[in-house]
Amino acid sequence: MGLPELLAPAGGLRQLRAALRFGADAVYVGLRFGSLRARAVNLTPDELAEAVRFTHALGKKLYLALNILPFDGQMGEMLQAARLALELGVDAAIVADAGLVALLRAELPELTLHLSTQANTLNTHAARFWHAQGISRIIVARELSLAQITAMRQALPDTLELEAFVHGAMCVSYSGRCLLSAALAHRSANRGDCAQPCRWNYTLVEEGDKRAPLPIVEDERGAAVLSAGDLCMIEHLPALCAARLTGFKIEGRMKSEYYVATVVGAYRRALDGAASPQSLRAELDKVSHRAYDTGFYFGAPEQPGGAEGYSQDAEYVGYVLELLPDGWGRIEVRNRFFVGDELEALTPRSIVSFSVSQIRLEETGELVSVINRPLAVVHVPLPQGVEADDLLRGPCRNHNNL
Numbered sequence: 001m002g003l004p005e006l007l008a009p010a011g012g013l014r015q016l017r018a019a020l021r022f023g024a025d026a027v028y029v030g031l032r033f034g035s036l037r038a039r040a041v042n043l044t045p046d047e048l049a050e051a052v053r054f055t056h057a058l059g060k061k062l063y064l065a066l067n068i069l070p071f072d073g074q075m076g077e078m079l080q081a082a083r084l085a086l087e088l089g090v091d092a093a094i095v096a097d098a099g100l101v102a103l104l105r106a107e108l109p110e111l112t113l114h115l116s117t118q119a120n121t122l123n124t125h126a127a128r129f130w131h132a133q134g135i136s137r138i139i140v141a142r143e144l145s146l147a148q149i150t151a152m153r154q155a156l157p158d159t160l161e162l163e164a165f166v167h168g169a170m171c172v173s174y175s176g177r178c179l180l181s182a183a184l185a186h187r188s189a190n191r192g193d194c195a196q197p198c199r200w201n202y203t204l205v206e207e208g209d210k211r212a213p214l215p216i217v218e219d220e221r222g223a224a225v226l227s228a229g230d231l232c233m234i235e236h237l238p239a240l241c242a243a244r245l246t247g248f249k250i251e252g253r254m255k256s257e258y259y260v261a262t263v264v265g266a267y268r269r270a271l272d273g274a275a276s277p278q279s280l281r282a283e284l285d286k287v288s289h290r291a292y293d294t295g296f297y298f299g300a301p302e303q304p305g306g307a308e309g310y311s312q313d314a315e316y317v318g319y320v321l322e323l324l325p326d327g328w329g330r331i332e333v334r335n336r337f338f339v340g341d342e343l344e345a346l347t348p349r350s351i352v353s354f355s356v357s358q359i360r361l362e363e364t365g366e367l368v369s370v371i372n373r374p375l376a377v378v379h380v381p382l383p384q385g386v387e388a389d390d391l392l393r394g395p396c397r398n399h400n401n402l
Contacts, residue, residue: 003271004245007063007163008264009253012041014198014319017049017389018257021348023268025051027051029095030253034074034081035065052088061091062278065253067116069097079107086111092137105134112136116313118164124155127162137161137246142231147395148299150243166233167263167284170295172198198227229301232284232292234270234399235277258316258334258391259287286314286393305361317343318392321377329382330362335395343394345386354383 008019010027019027029051032042043051048064055062064085070078076101085093086108093111095101096118114137115121115130122141135394140149140162153162185195231251232400233240240248248271250263266283269275284292288310293301318331337343339359345352359368360379371378 004241005061005163005247006264006267006271007247007249008260009168009250010051010257010260011253011255012375013047014041014257015050015253015255015260016054018061018261019264020055020058021389022261022265023348024060024264026063026247027055028063028065028249028253030065031081031198032069032083034070034078035253048084048090049088052090056089063094063114064090065093065094065116066100067096067118069118075100075103079103082108082111093304094139098133099132101130101135114163115139117142124152124367127152127156127160131157131160135160137163139163139165139247139249143296145235145299146239146243149245150194153244161249163249163253164243164245165231165242165295166237166240166248166265167231169290170228170231170301172228175285210227227290229291229293230289231295232281232285232289233297234267234280234293236294236297237267237270237277241271241343256316257319258335258346261391262287265346265348282313286312312396314344314393315396317394318378318380318389320345320386320388320390320392322388323382323386324379327381328379329386330359331378331380331392333371333374333376333378335374335394336370337392337394338370339368341394343392345382346391346393347386350385352383352385357381 005025006023007026007028008014008024010019010029016027016029020170029048031048032044035042038359052062066078066081066085068078082104091112092114093104094114094116095104096116098119101113104113113135115135117139119130119138120141120143121127121130121138122144127138136159138160140152140167144152144164149162149164156162185197187193187195237248247334248267250260250267252259252263263284263366266280270277270280289312290310295301295382315335317335317337318333321330321332323329337356337359339356341356343354343356345354358381359371360366361368361371362377362379
């Protein structure tokens with residue numbers, strides 16, 4: 001077998017371009033209805049058509065997430081979205097609901113279906129059942145160990161592909177099927193509108209106790225007992241490859257193009273043997289993340305709850321819109337940077353370090369010593385090897401960018 005497919009998230013077209021430039025074999029996207037990331041940018045039908053053309057021109061694949069758990073009144077719209085996907089040439093739809101699987105098999109038998117991890121497939125009997133319903137790939141439940149996944153793969157026919165998550169945010173609820181957001185914020189996680197109340201601070205109170213509530217785990221920010229850590233399997237990819245999985249999936253359709261490019265680039269180099277796992281783990285520390293662990297792959301998670309906030313070792317400061325004839329670049333500002341800052345240009349081939357010698361405002365031509373207006377466009381001299389769509393990062397000054 002060749003290397004598993006590296007499957008990347010794309011919440012919008014810029015993230016899609018970043019994922020494919022930095023080495024993803026496939027991307028998964030959502031429309032503005034029907035996926036489990038309703039508050040991502042997501043794609044319009046026209047943008048989905050553009051995304052399919054762009055992805056297929058590179059010889060890569062695009063999957064459409066239709067993985068909410070729908071009510072009867074939503075099934076018509078789900079069918080309409082699936083019909084659009086088929087007409088546009090989407091390579092597969094990712095679904096979670098048994099009723100939707102039955103509807104799509106009856107109405108659109110040509111559409112390839114992948115089963116979402118939201119369906120929490122935990123055993124070979126369930127996998128065979130879904131395969132008999134027309135599912136060609138199963139994204140296995142996150143609660144499985146590597147040994148259990150390996151045994152499932154050995155027991156299943158080769159016509160049924162298995163995919164597993166290797167990186168990204170994890171949920172304290174079983175396979176992400178959470179009611180906490182619906183109960184506390186009237187936003188259903190099972191229909192893509194999670195408010196992430198597991199990340200809030202909580203106290204534990206005994207029923208009938210008249211004393212003040214007592215925090216379970218506390219620091220200066222409070223107690224985050226329900227907040228899970230982030231999955232990171234970059235140091236264990238050889239073991240995952242040995243399990244004969246078809247796809248390695250990265251979570252993150254709410255993330256920026258910087259996050260997508262950094263994480264996809266690191267996993268691409270790891271799979272290709274182009275860098276050491278230790279150096280790549282350090283690269284993954286440069287994006288905003290909660291405490292990393294290996295999920296359920298080798299036993300219970302090290303961080304089942306209590307992951308209190310983000311950390312990052314670098315900051316996304318600019319997106320290269322285009323190169324100018326004078327060797328300068330047009331940069332869309334994302335976070336503040338100064339003349340004299342040591343920045344890194346993240347490119348698909350390498351990481352290029354350079355010092356900012358000048359900053360020129362595009363709208364006035366004025367030279368400035370600092371730029372601190374997000375989405376402003378400035379001109380900056382760039383080193384050789386940097387191209388349009390590359391990303392700039394620098395010293396970490398704040399933590400509000402994913």
